[in-house]
Amino acid sequence: MPSIRDVAKRARVSTATASRALRGLPSVTAETRARVERVAAELDYVIPFNASSLASGRTNSVGIVVPFVSRWFFGTVIAGAEAVLREAGLDLVVYGVPDAAGRARFFDRMPVRRRVDALLVLSLPLTAAEAGALRALRVPVVLVGSTAEGIPSVRIDDFAAATRAVRHLTELGHRRIGLIGESDPPPHGFTTPGLRRNGYLHALADAGIEPEPGLEAAGGFTAAAGETAMERLLAQPDPPSAVFAMSDEMAFGALRALRRARVAVPDEVSVIGFDDHELAAALDLSTIAQPVADQGDRAARLLLDQLRRQAPAADVVLPVELVHRGTTGPAPAAR
Structure with missing residues (x-):
């Protein structure tokens, strides 16, 4: 199995620089980062999970809290988010809360604590206590389809x-x-x-x-x-x-x-x-x-911006469009 030293040697950088480049840390030029990532791909090198977590304090995972995993809307939002997160090298961990008991259990126990670097919450209007519990995690949180004070969101009107x-x-x-x-x-x-x-x-x-x-x-x-x-x-x-x-x-x-x-x-x-x-x-x-998919995409990008500290929190309202097809026509009286 190739090691980080093999990547560093072929990319002509120090081991520390190769490690920083692959973990997305600052103080690495864009040219160096691209070279290291290219070499890592050529060698099929993957950062060991434990080593990455210990070095950076990160889990390389994003949690998503969703009420109904099997429904089309939520599945499509998740797919939009997953594509962005996968490209960034992050895994997606889904937490289903299909009923009141499951929701209460999640926010009481907060199973995401120390397991994810960021969190997406889909369509769940948060109580003050729930919002406070999420803020206490001290990780980036983005809502989809709802709003809460101090937490960025992506939604439609x-x-x-x-x-x-x-x-x-x-x-x-x-x-x-x-x-x-x-x-x-x-x-x-x-x-x-x-x-x-x-x-x-x-x-x-x-x-x-x-x-x-x-x-x-x-x-x-x-x-x-x-x-x-x-x-x-x-x-x-x-x-x-x-x-x-x-x-x-x-x-x-x-x-x-x-x-x-x-x-x-x-x-x-x-x-x-x-x-x-x-x-x-x-x-x-x-x-x-x-x-629908764009809501997941934009929410994931907001999370990445926060993880990289590249942009302030935002509340994004996406546009909708009326599509007139064959199931609507003039009223019988008007006709």
Whole structure:
């Protein structure tokens, strides 16, 4: 097995310089670092974990705390972050907190202590105690999809995005607009459903439409629950002519329910989702496209900037885009 001395000798630098270059430490020129990294790659040299940790005080790992590992949104964010971290030579350690008990256990025990160099937290609105526990780790922390004082974040403007989706429907002449959202209260105290519902209500108010509680149904952010929610909306005495689903997966379920009920889309009912899921285009679903993988990418880069002390903490709000496809059209009355 090649040693750090072999790398140093071939790169024509001291052993100490080779070690600093490979561990990303300062006081090494860019030219020297590139030469050492090239030689290390040629020799298939990898820094021993224990030696690297003892020398630098680092674990070369980044932790990510996520409520639902198997869901498309979270998996896509993780994939975006992992690509950046892998390129930087860092490993990703995933901590799932799928329920209240798991979340409480995580923040009580803080299993990431001394095991990671930085931490990403996905879509979990933090309590004051949880935020304090993360600050006490004294490692860089970045939030995705939520905010907390003193902790940098990457997110979208869910309120404005939902407003834009529903405004698309009102501009098409729809007056009876249903909402497929989340249960109340939402799991984990998620703030995204509330922000998107407020956007829905705001767009209705802008159009002079009085909201109707009977036109709202919980879809649980899954296709199966979205299908059930659409069935409940169709069972109303006066069903909606359009529906805003807070996620594409719920919209997929809604489209299935409409197809089973032989309701034409968009001639009888229009449907717009949220996310631009990888299957949205295949189903010709109108949606709000948010940069899901880019949120993981940007969050990982914020962590790297902090680890390298290259930039101050930031709060990044990424743009969204309305994608008009075949599931939304003029209201039947307007047509």
